[in-house]
Amino acid sequence: MSTITISDDDFEKFREFFYRKTGIQFEPTKRYFVDKRLIERVLATESGNFRNYFMTLRFQASGQELQTLTNLMTVNETYFFREEYQFKCLVDSILPEIIKHKQPGQTIRIWSIPSSSGEEPYSIAIYLLEHWPDIANWDVELISSDIDTDILAKARNGLYSPRSVQHLPLHLLARYFKRQPNGDYQIDDSLRGSVEFTRVNLNEAADTRPYRGIDVIFCRNLLIYFDDLSRAKAAEAFYDALHPGGYICLGHSESMSRITSLFRVRKFPEAIVYQKPEKR
Structure with a gap:
């Protein structure tokens, strides 16, 4: 002892x-x-x-x-298709607005932070493949970051317990995962290759500076662990990272309006999200 x-x-x-x-x-x-x-x-x-x-x-x-x-x-509790209504909002409301301001063939950049063990970015990839007919016309770059290097290694490996995939429809489980002898599920290699995993500490300006021209940020249930000052600092980092007119999705209990006035509130049928104002 x-x-x-x-x-x-x-x-x-x-x-x-x-x-x-x-x-x-x-x-x-x-x-x-x-x-x-x-x-x-x-x-x-x-x-x-x-x-x-x-x-x-x-x-x-x-x-x-x-x-x-x-x-x-750090806490890394998550699962596939968590708060799925935001993925529906991405496909039905956010992306149609984003592509209005892009030329066909241009890159759409989506940043998921924290990545945790990869369930969120891989969920986004699956949802786009399944529900966004326009995906064939656009190059989508998916980046996912975390401060925890061990969890990033796990995310890159793409091996999940039955609990992590319990909310996935069975046909998607069969299409994108391979059942392992021990009962775990290995995600398809092409999906693993579709996400770039990077280490980022939101509190370090040098870490966030390379992230620019992002169209959509998913930052769900991270800012609840920060105090007001750190939240404001993170909000500024996200503002700088976003392309003008870009969007950020927070967790259902989080509100950007309580943190900063930098973003516009957008109330879509599926979800409330926050938008960096477009340049005038």
Whole structure:
């Protein structure tokens, strides 16, 4: 049994440091969760105590331990076709507006963040193939990002438990997945190749700067883990990433209007989404 303890002062120091690095703020109610993972890493790194471990976390040149801890601290709970009404909104309302301002053959860029283990971006790909007749006329670039490098590796691998695919219609399961001997499902290779997975920390301007000219962003159930300042910073990063007239879809309990006035509220029959104003 571990004798390593995390004092109130240790917890506050770590909480403030992790917030500065990631934009994620742990409430005191998450104390048990945070302490448990910190103690795991103190033991795994043979640091001896929290103070030594925290020194490594702050000053390690490679940043590898911070990445390892971030992977442990982030939540990755998702499944295929989650909040499907937004995919319907994408096909029925958003894309018809976007293609009005593009020439045939031009690229439509969709960014899904966080990627988690890949269920959302792969769901978007499947939904477009199944429900958007115009897909044959357009080049769609699907990018999906996460701060967690372990979960990105899982997403690229495309192997899912029966629980992850439980909401998929059976004919889609048969069309796009191969059942494995252990009961898991391997996604089709062509779908795996259709999504580019990248590591992005929304709190780091250098990470988000390469993302420009995006037509649609899916950022669902991430901003609930941020405080007001981090949400505003993320909203500005998304605004910069979007093409004028581009759209962002948030989780059903999230509202861009409570974060910033940069975006227009668009009420489509299927969903409420947010639009970067077009240039005048």
